[in-house]
Amino acid sequence: MSDPPALGQPVRARLVDVAHAAGVSKATVSKVLNGRDLSVREETRQRVRETARALGYRPHSGARALAGASTHALALLVPALANPTYVTIARGAYQRARELGYLSLLAEDFDGQEADESFNDLVQEGRVDGLLVASARPGHPLVDTLRDSSVPHVFLNRSVEGSGRNVTMDVARSSVAALDHLHGLGHRAVGHIAGPPGITPGDIRKDAFLRHAGKLGLDAAPVVSGDFDEDGGVSAALRLLNGAPGAPPPVTALYTSSLAQAIGAMGAIRSLGLRIPEDVSVIGNDDLPIAGHLWPPLTTVAMPLYELGTAAVDALVSAINGTPAGDVVVPTEPRLMARGSTSAPGARP
Known part of the structure; x- marks a missing residue:
């Protein structure tokens, strides 16, 4: 006893x-x-x-x-820790992993890192039970490595065609929500700052933007690609806004693919002597607390990032326990968070 x-x-x-x-x-x-x-x-x-x-x-x-000498540890690979989107995803993953009795480890897939070797070592050496991969960009060596591997894994916020283990959100719906908001305010020339070509969520968002812009009959819907960070927002916004000298900007509103891009775009607008939202409205994709503390407060489309992290852990743990893998789409729809950075063209808020 x-x-x-x-x-x-x-x-x-x-x-x-x-x-x-x-x-x-x-x-x-x-x-x-x-x-x-x-x-x-x-x-x-x-x-x-x-x-x-x-x-x-x-x-x-x-x-x-x-029960089987499990480490009860999971590894999450993200493309950039500087991207606040992945901070929220990681929080959701960590919390759900903890609820299920697992530890969630975090790794950054920075340039030059042999991510496939690093992640394989984690599993082969028995340090983790499975992988959460948010960095499945086209041509990434880890995708090919995992395709022929028995290691439990899921892809999140990045779809790998044919993998049957993608955990995603309704990304296309975010473009619809943004355009409906701007169109309802009277905007007919809306520019989109897309992400780098080849990144699945960015491509889906761009295609949905163009498709819905056509449906709404917008006069102009130009698209310029840029990195997801602030610098990407600055360079793309300048390209979209630089028209004839002394003429009004070619577009009256910008919709960006990330919050960081929106912050950069706001700086670019001011550098041209334009006002937000009187001259150019701005709406960013993803919502974080900082959006409400910018000036003017930034209108955003809030994506279910936290829920994405929890759903990915649920799917991975199920796979670890023998449940056949399958694609998962988080049911929570994007929500428009209207703030001071959007208004009718030429109107003061």
Whole structure:
């Protein structure tokens, strides 16, 4: 018989305690907390996770070892830590991984890094159980490596055609929301700052922009590509706004592919002596707290980035536990966050 806990020592919550408090069986709790929960209703999954969190339940390391020597660690590869989009995705992934008893590691796929070798080493050496890949750009060596690998993995915010393991959002809907907002304000010449060619979400967003602009009958819908950072926003905005000397700008509104691009575009607009939104309205893709603290506050299309991170972890943990992989689209639709950077053409807010 084991010794009772020392006086004043907190008693560790057990699986049976979570099951009793949540009003479900131990088997159900085990399924939910280990990601094998596809047959369990969402309401029940949420109740079990909240109960486990409230009780401070953590899976016992010895039980994990007996179950198959799992490391209970996942690795997330992102293209750039400087991109705030991936900070939000990583937060969602980390939180869900923690809820499921996993640790989420973060790696940056910077230029020159042998990402495929680094990630393979993590798995081959038994350091992680699976990979979350948000850096599946065309021609990336990791894509080919994983195609022939048995390593559990999912692609998020980047679709790899034919992989059958993509976790994505309704990116096209973001362009529709942005254009509907601007069109409703009276804009008929809207420029789009797209992402670098070949990046799946950016390509989808650009194609949806052009398609919906045609549907709305816009007079002009020019597109210029640029990096997702502030400098990319500056250079693309200058190309879209530089018309004839002394003439009004060729477009009355700009829709960017990232929040960072929007910040750069706002600087470019001011450098030309133009006003926001009286001369040029600006709307950015993705929403973060900083958007509301810019001047003027930036109108954005809020994407379900946090939910994307949690959905990717759910899909990966399910794959680790033997569930066949499949594409997942986060059901949460983009939301327009109207602020002071958009108004009717020539109108003061």
